[in-house]
Amino acid sequence: MAGCCTLCDREVFDVLSHFMEPDPRAGQPKALGEPFECARRVTYQLDNGSIMEITFCDSCDVKQFEKIMAICTAATIAASKVGSPVQAYIVERYILGILYNLSWREIIAEEVRRAAELRMLA
Numbered sequence: 001m002a003g004c005c006t007l008c009d010r011e012v013f014d015v016l017s018h019f020m021e022p023d024p025r026a027g028q029p030k031a032l033g034e035p036f037e038c039a040r041r042v043t044y045q046l047d048n049g050s051i052m053e054i055t056f057c058d059s060c061d062v063k064q065f066e067k068i069m070a071i072c073t074a075a076t077i078a079a080s081k082v083g084s085p086v087q088a089y090i091v092e093r094y095i096l097g098i099l100y101n102l103s104w105r106e107i108i109a110e111e112v113r114r115a116a117e118l119r120m121l122a
């Protein structure tokens, strides 16, 4: 689910609103606010050359490649049934390794710094 750890389902972002009935995603996070201190974003290299970015909490083991791939594949298939864009590139793929394991707060702080730099150049 968006805003939650892929392995343990703990919320790692501030959830601003949830989907409501009759949406099939009722109860799931709809709009996200700031990430919590524990939020991590891990970038994986897949065997077909593409990359996959996944959110976790800082307590879960992000090297459980087979388990993580199985969860992502199941989520992709479920999302396709409610009309979400299908990330077909991850189905039947496997993870070669971890490219980055970053704090979501650092990622957002860096984006804010870059946006400020671009404004100074303009």
Ligand SMILES: [Zn+2]
Residues within 6 Å of the ligand: 005, 006, 007, 008, 009, 010, 056, 057, 058, 059, 060
């Ligand atoms: Zn977790």
